[in-house]
Amino acid sequence: MKKLIIASTSTLHGGNYLEYILPELTHFFEGKKSLLFIPYARPGGISHDEYTAKVREAFSQIGMSVSGLHEYGNLIEAIKSAEAIFTGGGNTFLLVSQLYKFKVMDVLAETVKSGTPYLGSSAGSNITGLTMQTTNDMPIIYPPDFRTLGLIPFNLNPHYLDADLQSKHMGETRETRIKEFHQFNSIPVLGLREGSWLEVKGETIILKGDLSARLFRQGKEAEELAAGSDVSLIGR
Amino acid sequence: MKKLIIASTSTLHGGNYLEYILPELTHFFEGKKSLLFIPYARPGGISHDEYTAKVREAFSQIGMSVSGLHEYGNLIEAIKSAEAIFTGGGNTFLLVSQLYKFKVMDVLAETVKSGTPYLGSSAGSNITGLTMQTTNDMPIIYPPDFRTLGLIPFNLNPHYLDADLQSKHMGETRETRIKEFHQFNSIPVLGLREGSWLEVKGETIILKGDLSARLFRQGKEAEELAAGSDVSLIGR
Numbered sequence: 001m002k003k004l005i006i007a008s009t010s011t012l013h014g015g016n017y018l019e020y021i022l023p024e025l026t027h028f029f030e031g032k033k034s035l036l037f038i039p040y041a042r043p044g045g046i047s048h049d050e051y052t053a054k055v056r057e058a059f060s061q062i063g064m065s066v067s068g069l070h071e072y073g074n075l076i077e078a079i080k081s082a083e084a085i086f087t088g089g090g091n092t093f094l095l096v097s098q099l100y101k102f103k104v105m106d107v108l109a110e111t112v113k114s115g116t117p118y119l120g121s122s123a124g125s126n127i128t129g130l131t132m133q134t135t136n137d138m139p140i141i142y143p144p145d146f147r148t149l150g151l152i153p154f155n156l157n158p159h160y161l162d163a164d165l166q167s168k169h170m171g172e173t174r175e176t177r178i179k180e181f182h183q184f185n186s187i188p189v190l191g192l193r194e195g196s197w198l199e200v201k202g203e204t205i206i207l208k209g210d211l212s213a214r215l216f217r218q219g220k221e222a223e224e225l226a227a228g229s230d231v232s233l234i235g236r
Numbered sequence: 237m238k239k240l241i242i243a244s245t246s247t248l249h250g251g252n253y254l255e256y257i258l259p260e261l262t263h264f265f266e267g268k269k270s271l272l273f274i275p276y277a278r279p280g281g282i283s284h285d286e287y288t289a290k291v292r293e294a295f296s297q298i299g300m301s302v303s304g305l306h307e308y309g310n311l312i313e314a315i316k317s318a319e320a321i322f323t324g325g326g327n328t329f330l331l332v333s334q335l336y337k338f339k340v341m342d343v344l345a346e347t348v349k350s351g352t353p354y355l356g357s358s359a360g361s362n363i364t365g366l367t368m369q370t371t372n373d374m375p376i377i378y379p380p381d382f383r384t385l386g387l388i389p390f391n392l393n394p395h396y397l398d399a400d401l402q403s404k405h406m407g408e409t410r411e412t413r414i415k416e417f418h419q420f421n422s423i424p425v426l427g428l429r430e431g432s433w434l435e436v437k438g439e440t441i442i443l444k445g446d447l448s449a450r451l452f453r454q455g456k457e458a459e460e461l462a463a464g465s466d467v468s469l470i471g472r
Contacts, residue, residue: 013404044412045419091416093375133376138413139329139369140420142382146375159407168249170430171395176280177374180327183281184376194406 003028003117004151004200006128008158008192010089010121018058018121020195024208026062028199029084029117034065036082038108040098041090041123055088069104076107082116089122089158092135096127097143109149118151122158125192129155130235134181134189136174152198152205153235160191160214175214175222182218188235189216190225198231205232239264239353240387240436242364244394244428246325246357254294254357256431260444262298265320265353270301272318274344276334277326277359291324305340312343318352325358325394328371332363333379345385354387358394361428365391366471370417370425372410388434388441389471396427396450411450411458418454424471425452426461434467441468 005021005028012020029035039051046054052068059066064084072078079085085108087095099105112118120128126135127148134157163173172180178189191214192198199206207213207229215223215234225231241257241264248256265271275287282290288304295302300320308314315321321344323331335341348354356364362371363384370393399409408416414425427450428434435442443449443465451459451470461467 009406011406013406042419043408043416045416094416094420134374136374136407138417139371139375139382140413140417141369146378159405161405161407169395169397170245170247170249171372171397172279177376180279180281180330181374181376183278184330 001115001202002113002151002200003115004112004128005119005197006125006152006156006192006200007119007121007197008125008160009194012195016058017054021197022058022062024197025119028119029062029064032064032084032117034067034082035059035084035086036069036078037066038069038085038087038095038124040069041088041092041095043088043090046090051088051090055086075102075104079104079107079111082111084117084119085112086119087121087124087127089124091140092123092126092132092137093139093141093143095123096132096146096148097141099127100144105149109151112149112151125156125158125198128152130187131155131185133185133187134178152200154188154190156198157189157191160193175216178216182216186218188218190214190231190234191216196227203232204230205234207231237351237438238349238387238436239351240348240364241353241355241433242361242388242392242428242436243355243357243433244361244396245430248431252294253290257433258294258298260433261355264355265298265300268300268320268353270303270318271295271320271322272305272314273302274305274321274323274331274360276305277324277328277331279324279326282326287324287326291322311338311340315340315343315347318347320353320355321348322355323357323360323363325360327376328359328362328368328373329375329377329379331359332368332382332384333377335363336380341385345387348385348387361392361394361434364388366423367391367421369421369423370414388436390424390426393425393427396429411452414452418452422454424454426450426467426470427452432463439468440466441470443467
């Protein structure tokens with residue numbers, strides 16, 4: 001059975017890395033001793049080793065050991081034999097480019113579909129959707145495709161941000177950007193605010209955390225979904 | 237001689253479309269009666285006709301007639317024979333995709349290089365750089381290439397926004413995003429704040445408007461350039 005936690009962000013303002021979600025992760029990864037970390041998104045250009053060390057420190061608090069995918073010679077085998085997988089945030093264009101370059105996009109999708117528990121945050125959450133087209137990231141590298149893991153039947157916008165009505169900035173709001181996506185694409189988009197996550201168990205998807213999420217569908221008004229909502233039917 | 241105005245934004249907060257820059261445009265387009273408008277970026281999914289009508293209204297104030305590139309059968313001929321060209325803002329991924337689809341990227345670059353005055357705003361400014369990789373836009377459509385017109389020897393980040401130090405949002409700041417770009421690319425990036433524009437005359441590029449701009453170079457500290465600065469040497 002598919003098991004995922006898909007988090008908007010790794011870190012809340014004023015908190016430590018993964019701190020707000022560690023209690024949930026203790027439960028989610030129960031019985032798992034080791035975690036395979038996919039560091040390719042490299043936020044701010046941090047190295048794979050540095051990023052993996054940061055994750056190792058966080059998971060040591062719940063008694064799990066961490067290895068980085070970059071440490072392996074046979075990446076496909078590393079993914080297939082992982083007890084649990086975590087893809088961290090950073091730049092989604094970079095992450096997707098690397099997953100294609102190393103030919104692990106398909107095996108990652110298959111492995112998670114067959115039941116290996118998966119945690120994503122930010123860019124690592126973005127790729128659980130059908131495409132990466134509702135990322136907030138800058139296109140710093142040209143990926144061979146925008147299609148991603150397709151572990152949920154819609155797209156995500158992590159770090160979803162409401163328009164600042166006091167702002168004098170004339171750049172597009174997040175909502176405007178997602179509406180532009182729907183001029184050309186019919187895939188629903190769920191805007192996940194920081195502190196929210198999706199819990200996926202098989203075909204059931206529940207919105208967790210204390211905040212509502214904002215659902216955008218082509219040709220429809222945007223809609224607020226309360227914390228705790230069953231969002232399994234979006235995109236089906 | 238190359239002649240361009242490359243504006244961060246079309247509109248300032250509280251102002252009308254192009255209002256803040258119309259006095260400059262009167263001077264820039266002196267002697268030109270007609271303008272070819274490239275509406276492909278379609279902000280918010282507005283139609284080509286609607287977008288062209290909006291531009292027509294603005295330019296009627298300075299006595300110029302406007303036609304949309306989408307109205308022509310022979311796009312290459314339309315570009316080559318234009319008295320003046322304006323590419324409006326919207327989504328850069330869409331704009332670049334359309335320019336490649338209609339095979340007009342090269343002829344547009346050549347035409348502007350040979351002296352047809354060019355105005356860009358936002359996405360229409362982004363494409364004057366070497367690549368579109370420092371756009372703020374969402375990848376709503378997959379373009380065949382990230383390379384753009386290369387009319388200036390660096391990249392732009394229009395609508396440049398300083399970090400909000402009061403914000404509790406954990407998404408990347410604009411500066412962080414541009415630094416991520418420089419992990420993989422050596423092209424300098426000029427962050428143009430709303431109300432700023434570049435005036436290009438031949439190989440001379442001057443920062444105009446009242447605000448400073450922020451220059452990012454690979455491996456160097458970001459730098460503020462005062463309004464009025466000669467920025468011709470960036471990227472050379």
